[in-house]
Amino acid sequence: MRNLLYIFLLFLGIASLSACISDDFTTSPGVRLRFSTDTVSFDTVFTDVGTPTARLKVFNPDKKSVNISSIRFRNADSPFSMNVDGVSGYDFSNVEIRGGDSIFIFIECFLPENQDTRPFLTSDDILFTLNGNEQSVRVEAYGQNVTRLRNAVVESDMTLTADRPYIIFDSLTVRPGATLKIEPGAQVLFHDKASLIIEGTLEAVGQPGKMIAMRGDRLDNVLPDVGYDILAGQWRGIRFAPESFGNRIEYVDMRSTSRGVVVDSTADLSRQKLTLVNSWLHNSESTVLNSVHAKVDAYGCVFSEAGDAVVSLTGGEHTFSQCTLANYYLFSVISRPILSLYHLLPDHAYDNPGNPLMKASFNNCIIYGLASDINEGDLTGSEVFLRYCLLKANGNDDSNFLNCIWGENPEFLTVREDYYFNYHVAEESPAIGAGDPSLVAPQTLTDMDGNLRMPGGIRPTLGAYAK
Numbered sequence: 001m002r003n004l005l006y007i008f009l010l011f012l013g014i015a016s017l018s019a020c021i022s023d024d025f026t027t028s029p030g031v032r033l034r035f036s037t038d039t040v041s042f043d044t045v046f047t048d049v050g051t052p053t054a055r056l057k058v059f060n061p062d063k064k065s066v067n068i069s070s071i072r073f074r075n076a077d078s079p080f081s082m083n084v085d086g087v088s089g090y091d092f093s094n095v096e097i098r099g100g101d102s103i104f105i106f107i108e109c110f111l112p113e114n115q116d117t118r119p120f121l122t123s124d125d126i127l128f129t130l131n132g133n134e135q136s137v138r139v140e141a142y143g144q145n146v147t148r149l150r151n152a153v154v155e156s157d158m159t160l161t162a163d164r165p166y167i168i169f170d171s172l173t174v175r176p177g178a179t180l181k182i183e184p185g186a187q188v189l190f191h192d193k194a195s196l197i198i199e200g201t202l203e204a205v206g207q208p209g210k211m212i213a214m215r216g217d218r219l220d221n222v223l224p225d226v227g228y229d230i231l232a233g234q235w236r237g238i239r240f241a242p243e244s245f246g247n248r249i250e251y252v253d254m255r256s257t258s259r260g261v262v263v264d265s266t267a268d269l270s271r272q273k274l275t276l277v278n279s280w281l282h283n284s285e286s287t288v289l290n291s292v293h294a295k296v297d298a299y300g301c302v303f304s305e306a307g308d309a310v311v312s313l314t315g316g317e318h319t320f321s322q323c324t325l326a327n328y329y330l331f332s333v334i335s336r337p338i339l340s341l342y343h344l345l346p347d348h349a350y351d352n353p354g355n356p357l358m359k360a361s362f363n364n365c366i367i368y369g370l371a372s373d374i375n376e377g378d379l380t381g382s383e384v385f386l387r388y389c390l391l392k393a394n395g396n397d398d399s400n401f402l403n404c405i406w407g408e409n410p411e412f413l414t415v416r417e418d419y420y421f422n423y424h425v426a427e428e429s430p431a432i433g434a435g436d437p438s439l440v441a442p443q444t445l446t447d448m449d450g451n452l453r454m455p456g457g458i459r460p461t462l463g464a465y466a467k
Contacts, residue, residue: 024064024065024099025064025065025066025067025096026062026064026065026066026131027131028062028131029131029132029133031060031062031066031130031131032061032130032133032135033058033059033060033061033066033068033097033128033130033135034058034059034061035056035057035058035059035135035137036055036056036057036058036059037056037137038137038138039137039138039139039140040054040056040107040126040137040138040139040140041054041139041140041141042054042109042139042140042141042142042220043142043219043220043221043227044119044141044142044143044144044219045109045111045122045141045142045143045144046111046143046144046145046146046165046167046217046219047111047112047113047114047143047144047145047146048110048111048112048113049110050108050109050110051108051109051110051141051220052108052220053083053106053107053108054106054107054108054139055104055105055106055107056104056105056106056107056126056137057102057103057104057105058097058102058103058104058105058128059097059101059102060097060098060099060100060101060102061100062099062100063099063100064099065096065097065098065099066096066097066099066130066131067094067095067096067130068094068095068096068097068128068129068130069093069094069129069130069131070091070092070093070127070128070129071084071091071092071093071095071105071126071127071128071129072090072091072092072126072127073090073091073124073125073126073127074124074125074126074127074136075124076090078090078124079109079110079111079112079122079124079141080107080108080109080124080139080141081107081108081109081110082105082106082107082108082126083105083106083107083108084103084105085103105126107126107139109122109139109141111141111143113145114143114145115145116143116145117145117163117164119142119143119144120142120143120144121140121141121142121143122140122141122142122143123138123139123140123141124138124139124140125137125138125139126139144164144165145164146164146165146166146167146189147164147165147166147167148166148167148169149166149167149168149169149172150169150170151169151170151171152168152171152172152173153173153175154172154173154174154175154178154180154200155175155178156178157178157179157180157181158174158178158179158180158181159180159181159182159183160180160181160182160183160186160188161183161186162183162184162185162186162187162210165186165187165188165189166186166187166188166189167189167190167191167217168188168189168190168191168194168195168196168235169191169194170191170193170194171194171195171196171197172194172195172196172197173197173199174196174197174198174199174200174201174202175199175200176199176200176243176244177200178200178201179200179201179202179203180198180200180201180202180203180204181203181204181205182202182203182204182205182206182212183212184205184206184207184210184211184212184251185206185207185210185211185212186206186212186213187212187213188212188213188214189213189215189216189217190214190215190216190217190234190235190236191216191217191235192216192234192235193235193236193258194235194236195235195236195237195238195239196214196237196238196239197238197239197241198238198239198240198241198244198247199241199243199244200244201244201245201246201247202238202240202244202247202248202249203247203248204248204249204250204252205248205250205251206250206251206252207251208251208278208446208448208449208450209450210251211251211252211253211279211448212251212252212253213252213253214238214252214253214254214255215229215234215235215253215254215255215256216228216231216234216235216256217234218231218234223419226419228256229255229256229283230283230330230419231256231283231331232256232257232258232283232284232285232305232307232329232331233256233257233258233285234256234257234258235256235257235258236257236258236259237254237257237258237259237260237261237262237284238254238260238261238262239262239264240261240262240263240264240273240274240294241264242264242265242266244273245266245268245271245272245273246271246272247273247274247275248274248275248276248277249261249274249275249276249277249279250275250276250277250278250279251277251278251279251448252276252279252280252281253279253280254279254280254281254282255280255281255282255283256283256284257283257284257285258284258285258286259284259285259286259287259290260281260284260286260287260288260289260290260306261274261281261288261289261290262287262290263289263290263291263292263294263296264292264294265292265293265294265314265355266293266294266295267293267354267355269293269294269295269316269317269356271295272295272297273291273294273295273296274291274294274295274296274297275296275297275298275299276296276297276298276299276301277298277299277300277301277443278299278300278301278443278444278446278447278448278464279301279302279448280301280302280304280448280464281301281302281303281304282302282303282304282305282421283304283305283306283329283421284305284306284307284308285306285307285308285331285332286306286307286308287306287308287309287310287311287312288303288304288305288306288310288311289303289310289311289312290309290311290312291312291313291314291316291318292314292315292316293314293315293316293343293352293355294316295316295317295318296313296316296317296318297318297319297320297321298318298319298320298321298323299319299321299322299323299441299443299444300321300322300323300443300444300446300447300448300464301320301323301324301448301464302323302324302326302423302448302463302464303323303324303325303326304324304325304326304327304328304369304421304423305326305327305328305329305330305421306327306329306334307329307331307332307334307335308334308335308336309335309336309337309338309339309340309375310325310326310327310338310339310369311325311338311339311340312336312340312342313339313340313341313342313358313360314341314342314343314352314358315342315343315344315352315355315356315357315358316358316359316360317358317359317360318358318359318360318361319360319361319363319441320360320361320362320363320365321361321363321364321365321439321440321441321443321444322363322364322365322435322440322441322444322447322453322460322462322463322464323362323365323366323463323464324365324366324423324463324464324465325338325339325365325366325367325368325369325373326338326366326367326368326369326412326414326423327369327370327371328369328370328414328416328421329370330416330419334369334370334371336371336375337371337372337373337374337375338367338368338369338371338372338373338374339362339367339373339374339375340374340375341358341360341374341375341376341384342358343355343357343358344357344358344360344376344379344382344383344384345357345376345379345381345382346381357382357383358382358383358384359383359384360383360384360385361384361385361386361387362384362385362386362387362389363387363388363389363436363439363441364387364388364389364435364436364439364440364460364462364463365386365388365389365390365462365463366389366390366410366425366431366462366463367389367390367391367392368390368391368392368409368410368412369392372392372393373391373392373393374391374393377393377395379400379401380398380399380400382400384400385400385401385402386400386401386402386404387402387403387404387436387439388402388403388404388434388435388436388439388462389401389404389405389462390404390405390408390410390430390431390434390462390463391404391405391406391407392407393406393407394406394407395407403436405430405431405434405462408430409430410425410429410430410431410462410463411425411426411428411429411430411431412424412425412426413425413426423463423464423465424465424467425461425463425465429461431461431462431463432461432467433458433459433460433461434459434461434462435459435460435461435462436459436460437454437457437459437460440453440454440460446466447464447465447466448464448465449465449466451465451466451467452466453466454466
């Protein structure tokens, strides 16, 4: 009996203690909640598509527990919704936070489509009522209407305008005989694993200050203040089929692919396959540009960040003028040199019998990064020439490497550890004024920023940027 009495008294004490804890709420009107931010902001929100989840932390700085009598949106028809303690809704009552503790509120936004072509601001307030006092946190999002294309096939000429972004689901295929034109300033966004397949012709021609964006459709951040742009593999990339010729990519920022630009073998070097001008192709899980037995030229372009070779060329004819080839890839060990060249020497011919050996010129270029710069250190006997190029390797000029800068750092402004990729060069760069004016092609008299490359007759800086 005595033991039973002790057990009874012990349970009674625990129950009394629990009651004291649960009832120990402050009712003081002077208590205020604290919040992790005063404004919850979403990046651009596409209409008719739910957003990623934003997070708000609510702190109770008091020693005693608080009972928030109401958490709700100011507008009854708010496009925002929230989740409190695992329950989704718009209005919550009697939410408790223990003394010195906190809770998370998860917020989402869904905007219906409207007629606006420009981004439009949508906002509301989350209202917190505690002990008769009201506090608020603003929530806001910029909505953007988009045009969605799913497994689209272009049978006749089509133009993508800059009026509103396009989101490509699965694929966009341009059939033989059709031309896809993309206007300056257009945004072409690709959903997971989507691709652009060109069997006809692509004319993606932007302008300085109105570059065409070709990227994944994730516009939120993967880390605080770091966008999804740093993640490769968000979409497949662009494939130019064997029957496709006369393609142009000018003032295009193309990024975050799994395989970059792939140029299929044509075995026809009498016709221009692809011309790239003042564009930045970057951040690919494999190569940024892979061309096989085709005629491809690049002027004033940056090719950067790849898990494989940045540029891989097999046979074909190529001119790379005022280009930067760099590799500071984040997500894997880089598997091949930055510039990888194949089928350029007679002993390579057995790989592709019947195709002519490569002809290529690299003029006023920079080739530098974490990987080695070029796979073929000895180009003797080939028709591949590097003139006035800055290279990572230590070497010497010969009949194929002409007036090159060896073993020097170009001093890119890139800071890989901060996820900052900028291939302009610093003022102390040895690339400044090191180019040959006679090798500056007409297409590169201005760079992709719109700057003159040789104002006042100064010698050009190596690489894609004038300064």
